[in-house]
Amino acid sequence: xxxxxxxxxxxxxxxxxxxxxxxxxxxxxxxxxxxxxxxxxxxxxxxxxxxxxxxxxxxxxxxxxxxxxxxxxxxxxxxxxxxxxxxxxxxxxxxxxxxxxxxxxxxxxxxxxxxxxxxxxxxxxxxxxxxxxxxxxxxxxxxxxxxxxxxxxxxxxxxxxxxxxxxxxxxxxxxxxxxxxxxxxxxxxxxxxxxxxxxxxxxxxxxxxxxxxxxxxxxxxxxxxxxxxxxxxxxxxxxxxxxxxxxxxxxxxxxxxxxxxxxxxxxxxxxxxxxxxxxxxxxxxxxxxxxxxxxxxxxxxxxxxxxxxxxxxxxxxxxxxxxxxxxxxxxxxxxxxxxxxxxxxxxxxxxxxxxxxxxxxxxxxxxxxxxxxxxxxxxxxxxxxx
Numbered sequence: 001x002x003x004x005x006x007x008x009x010x011x012x013x014x015x016x017x018x019x020x021x022x023x024x025x026x027x028x029x030x031x032x033x034x035x036x037x038x039x040x041x042x043x044x045x046x047x048x049x050x051x052x053x054x055x056x057x058x059x060x061x062x063x064x065x066x067x068x069x070x071x072x073x074x075x076x077x078x079x080x081x082x083x084x085x086x087x088x089x090x091x092x093x094x095x096x097x098x099x100x101x102x103x104x105x106x107x108x109x110x111x112x113x114x115x116x117x118x119x120x121x122x123x124x125x126x127x128x129x130x131x132x133x134x135x136x137x138x139x140x141x142x143x144x145x146x147x148x149x150x151x152x153x154x155x156x157x158x159x160x161x162x163x164x165x166x167x168x169x170x171x172x173x174x175x176x177x178x179x180x181x182x183x184x185x186x187x188x189x190x191x192x193x194x195x196x197x198x199x200x201x202x203x204x205x206x207x208x209x210x211x212x213x214x215x216x217x218x219x220x221x222x223x224x225x226x227x228x229x230x231x232x233x234x235x236x237x238x239x240x241x242x243x244x245x246x247x248x249x250x251x252x253x254x255x256x257x258x259x260x261x262x263x264x265x266x267x268x269x270x271x272x273x274x275x276x277x278x279x280x281x282x283x284x285x286x287x288x289x290x291x292x293x294x295x296x297x298x299x300x301x302x303x304x305x306x307x308x309x310x311x312x313x314x315x316x317x318x319x320x321x322x323x324x325x326x327x328x329x330x331x332x333x334x335x336x337x338x339x340x341x342x343x344x345x346x347x348x349x350x351x352x353x354x355x356x357x358x359x360x361x362x363x364x365x366x367x368x369x370x371x372x373x374x375x376x377x378x379x380x381x382x383x384x385x386x
Contacts, residue, residue: 008056016292019254079139080131100261134300172376181195185323196353203318218340232336235263239304240311247297268362270332319346
């Protein structure tokens with residue numbers, strides 16, 4: 001369990017700027033807005049900013065405000081933040097990111113959740129936070145080992161929390177983080193005291209009459225999975241079938257890496273015009289920079305390949321296995337998938353918290369940190385009710 005600081009060598013920064021200055025742009029791309037992917041003019045401007053104005057060293061200083069560590073678990077070095085609350089009775093919570101994510105997603109929620117007293121809140125709402133990076137992502141680094149499934153990741157998280165001395169904790173996640181957290185809740189009911197998700201793909205069971213009487217909004221939510229598979233899942237299909245092949249261009253071109261990521265923030269966040277409608281430009285570039293400096297485009301893509309059974313698929317039906325712990329669900333209007341409440345009630349009798357927000361998308365902690373914090377604090381209060 002070694003303390004860790006983000007310290008990118010200057011040679012890597014110089015190499016990035018050199019590559020950005022020497023980019024070879026494609027020609028002959030028709031004007032199509034975002035319908036065919038990232039528009040050339042938008043990306044050119046973002047690359048110019050990355051090369052000439054973006055300040056990685058300032059970001060690095062900001063990231064190093066938080067206590068970070070690396071520990072070897074199941075043969076890989078796992079990077080994580082461990083931020084203890086000054087409140088001794090704070091509730092431990094394990095937060096897991098997705099793709100293309102990192103601990104950066106949670107930067108703005110750490111202070112209010114760990115020290116609500118200092119942010120004008122109730123100290124009884126405090127959490128101790130553990131925020132690990134999935135093996136193969138960011139500073140958990142390329143490890144070269146196949147088979148990192150969500151089950152294996154959940155087991156690693158259980159080991160991490162045990163090493164940190166937490167016997168009971170809340171698990172929280174979205175995207176891959178939701179799958180890891182749910183598997184962890186099933187596998188370790190004696191340690192995971194509650195589960196909170198801001199993404200849940202839940203399907204009709206296929207039973208006769210189940211779709212009768214759906215509201216217009218519920219019918220719309222049924223179409224979201226089909227839309228994702230048809231329109232927004234290109235990266236998922238490539239990474240889950242040919243992760244090696246996509247690794248080469250992303251490892252060699254920072255512009256390719258940037259385009260690969262910012263497209264997701266246009267399509268998956270609540271961003272009607274450009275990704276910056278949802279997430280600050282410097283944050284977008286920091287996410288791309290983390291993947292670039294750690295060379296984890298290829299290793300993070302392997303996680304899709306190793307977890308093919310967990311990926312969303314159209315045209316299927318079924319039920320989810322219930323959990324024994326209290327469940328909280330947050331629904332954001334711009335999310336890729338929005339669960340239908342009656343289906344959640346059907347599969348999860350332990351649902352104690354359901355909140356539909358009026359703004360935010362797939363990257364809720366980044367897009368709307370205030371709502372995200374309020375939701376988790378409300379869930380925490382629900383857990384403390386007699």
